[in-house]
Amino acid sequence: MLNRIVLHITLILSFFFAAQSISIASYPPGEEGALCLGCHNNKEMSLTFKNGEKLSLFVDDRSLMTSAHKNVSCSGCHKGFSLGDHSKRQFKNRRSLTVWASDACRQCHTFKKGIHLRMLGALREVVCVDCHGSHAIQPVKDSGDACFGCHKYGLAIPFKDGSRHSLEIDEDALKSSVHSKLRCADCHFGFSSKEHPDRDFKDKRNFTIITSETCRRCHFDKYTKTLESMHFNVLLKGNLKAPVCVDCHGAHGIKTGRTEKIESARRCKSCHEDIYQTYAMSVHGKSLISMHNQDVPVCSDCHRAHDISDPRMADFRNNIPQMCSNCHANEELMKKYGLSTAVLQSYLEDFHGVTVSYYKKQKNAIRHIAVCTDCHGIHDITRTKGPDASIVKANLVRRCRKCHPGASDNFPDTWISHYEPNFKRAPLVYTINLIYSIFIPFMIVGLVLQIILHIWRYAVNR
Amino acid sequence: MIEIEKKNGEFIRRFHPLRIIEHQANAITFIVLVVTGISQKFHNSSWAEWIIMNLGGIDNARVIHRTTGLFFTVLTLQHMLTGSYGVIVKKWMPSMVINLKDFTDAIDNLKYYFGITDRPARCDRYDYKQKFEYWGVVIGGILMILTGLTLWFPTKVFHLIPFLPGQIIPAAKAAHTNEAMLALLVIVIWHIYNSVFSPDVFPLDTAIFTGKISKERMIHEHPLEYERLTGEKLGDAHSEEVKAEPGPEEISSAP
Numbered sequence A: 001m002l003n004r005i006v007l008h009i010t011l012i013l014s015f016f017f018a019a020q021s022i023s024i025a026s027y028p029p030g031e032e033g034a035l036c037l038g039c040h041n042n043k044e045m046s047l048t049f050k051n052g053e054k055l056s057l058f059v060d061d062r063s064l065m066t067s068a069h070k071n072v073s074c075s076g077c078h079k080g081f082s083l084g085d086h087s088k089r090q091f092k093n094r095r096s097l098t099v100w101a102s103d104a105c106r107q108c109h110t111f112k113k114g115i116h117l118r119m120l121g122a123l124r125e126v127v128c129v130d131c132h133g134s135h136a137i138q139p140v141k142d143s144g145d146a147c148f149g150c151h152k153y154g155l156a157i158p159f160k161d162g163s164r165h166s167l168e169i170d171e172d173a174l175k176s177s178v179h180s181k182l183r184c185a186d187c188h189f190g191f192s193s194k195e196h197p198d199r200d201f202k203d204k205r206n207f208t209i210i211t212s213e214t215c216r217r218c219h220f221d222k223y224t225k226t227l228e229s230m231h232f233n234v235l236l237k238g239n240l241k242a243p244v245c246v247d248c249h250g251a252h253g254i255k256t257g258r259t260e261k262i263e264s265a266r267r268c269k270s271c272h273e274d275i276y277q278t279y280a281m282s283v284h285g286k287s288l289i290s291m292h293n294q295d296v297p298v299c300s301d302c303h304r305a306h307d308i309s310d311p312r313m314a315d316f317r318n319n320i321p322q323m324c325s326n327c328h329a330n331e332e333l334m335k336k337y338g339l340s341t342a343v344l345q346s347y348l349e350d351f352h353g354v355t356v357s358y359y360k361k362q363k364n365a366i367r368h369i370a371v372c373t374d375c376h377g378i379h380d381i382t383r384t385k386g387p388d389a390s391i392v393k394a395n396l397v398r399r400c401r402k403c404h405p406g407a408s409d410n411f412p413d414t415w416i417s418h419y420e421p422n423f424k425r426a427p428l429v430y431t432i433n434l435i436y437s438i439f440i441p442f443m444i445v446g447l448v449l450q451i452i453l454h455i456w457r458y459a460v461n462r
Numbered sequence B: 001m002i003e004i005e006k007k008n009g010e011f012i013r014r015f016h017p018l019r020i021i022e023h024q025a026n027a028i029t030f031i032v033l034v035v036t037g038i039s040q041k042f043h044n045s046s047w048a049e050w051i052i053m054n055l056g057g058i059d060n061a062r063v064i065h066r067t068t069g070l071f072f073t074v075l076t077l078q079h080m081l082t083g084s085y086g087v088i089v090k091k092w093m094p095s096m097v098i099n100l101k102d103f104t105d106a107i108d109n110l111k112y113y114f115g116i117t118d119r120p121a122r123c124d125r126y127d128y129k130q131k132f133e134y135w136g137v138v139i140g141g142i143l144m145i146l147t148g149l150t151l152w153f154p155t156k157v158f159h160l161i162p163f164l165p166g167q168i169i170p171a172a173k174a175a176h177t178n179e180a181m182l183a184l185l186v187i188v189i190w191h192i193y194n195s196v197f198s199p200d201v202f203p204l205d206t207a208i209f210t211g212k213i214s215k216e217r218m219i220h221e222h223p224l225e226y227e228r229l230t231g232e233k234l235g236d237a238h239s240e241e242v243k244a245e246p247g248p249e250e251i252s253s254a255p
Helices: A002-016 A030-040 A061-065 A094-107 A114-122 A128-132 A144-151 A171-175 A204-217 A220-227 A230-236 A245-249 A261-269 A273-281 A283-291 A299-303 A314-318 A320-328 A331-337 A343-349 A351-362 A372-376 A386-403 A427-461 B002-008 B017-041 B046-054 B058-088 B100-113 B128-152 B154-160 B168-197 B215-221 B223-230
Strands: A046-048 A054-056 A156-158 A164-166 B011-013 B212-214
Touching: A094 A128, A128 A144, A204 A220, A204 A245, A220 A230, A220 A245, A261 A273, A261 A283, A261 A299, A273 A283, A314 A320, A314 A351, A320 A331, A320 A343, A320 A372, A343 A351, A351 B046, A351 B058, A372 A386, A427 B100, A427 B168, B011 B215, B017 B046, B017 B058, B017 B168, B046 B058, B058 B128, B100 B128, B128 B154, B128 B168, B154 B168, B212 B215, B215 B223
Parallel strands: none
Antiparallel strands: A046 A054, A156 A164, B011 B212
């Protein structure tokens, strides 16, 4: 009775103070609710389970008022509870109460299709309130949290080949990824709490490749690049082992590609193990692995990250001098290691360099011309000074013979290395250049003087 | 002066038709070698790129250069053989051989240019300038052939002469490219001046095209040969004074 008077006063007050909250005026749970809240608005009130867990029996009237169930009376869900009768049922723990209480939802919410039907069939652990809340029942928004309601449990997707793939998501990995700000549906386009398209995948690889297609919606530039890549080409030809986005970048725990160089190299290693081992023994690899030197090139520096081209193609080969010179013609960088930056220019001025430069312009190169890697090694690049120098030279003559059959053992000496010919290194070349540099101007000046004298004499005679 | 010569129409045969063909072949060969060679030397410049690309690429340019080089080799070899055969067997006058008089002629001419003497050197069939050019072409040509073949067959060189050091290849390249530059400059400056722009021959010395030289120029430039051919003595003051004297219409001479 008192409550009713309070209610009436409130109604009258709200009439005069229209700006006041309407929600208070339409107090939802009705008479019964008011009765229940008479006790359950006590914050001290709690229930203790057999295992000692405690559950607060406090119900916040404000959360009730904003709930989707604001017009449902308390006993609508809490069957068997009334002012005079409170179920005496005992529960092992808090969870078992939650699971039991969730059964009430099925009185009204029955599912014939869709995500709820499949989920209820597949999951014992997850119940309605896990996603929707209890008293403050809300339609689930497509926030990441909603997805975790199910996807933190051991869900799995079955494939046609009988295998299964876990759909459990590591929330921490996702939150620490570069995509932490994105919502699930940003990548999983067409998925929400209401819509879970039924898709049939042949196997896990099929699933991964098709799911990877979603990346292009944001990373279109990278995606276009991959279309020109060797990996995509192989994939098209039917080799499903060819990597797609997630194979290198990960799926949910995506990290930026510009992390430690060694990480990048290790990603390639997962398929190209033998090449990685060769690289690890090279001058670059040793420095990276033992000294964490970030100056050295890793796989992607030469082969590029997304538009990886076939290194056996002429285009790739003919670009190698420019590739190496990205670092080896960099004055500042080479100074650190005491290396010469004249290597590119001296190569380009040589017969092979001229040929390669023109092959690049002509775009019809059919022959393989010696480039940096032919003398210095491909993945097994070694130092040219010190104890490894003799190995380099020994390998050299074999490479020479590929194009110059019958090359004698001293044939590699015909390349007087990347230095300007000087008297010590190449006395013959140096002397010839010196003689001509004196003789040509001497000759030309002499001849021009003769011509001038001849004309002068002719003019004087006239 | 040139006008009078033409009116008189007195010419002396100077070159055998075979020598004319030889010169023209050598000239064309030289031009092709220069065009394909210099564009390889200056491969970075845009004009060189234009030439090479229009020749169908670097490989084509090299094939043309080497084939023409081969032709040049044949030309040079046949010339040396013909010359030697002619001089030794047919007893031609060894008019191309350099002798002491060429050096004194050069000094005499310099004296004349400076006004120390009032008469230029009196030269025979070939003056010292022509001999200088001729031997430049022959010796330079042999050098170009040898270094060119070395660059063309870099591995064969070491089979032929096994003890050669490796740097013989870059040395051959240095010699080939420098010698080519020298030859080009000498031809462009000296030969083109003497056969085109020199006031004595301007607008063109036609002797190598027609095979004939005017009596006037013959007396002026090769007085000793003229005297030997005609048997007449020109005396101290020549050219202007003797132009009215009758001479043989055409006198064949050694190549």
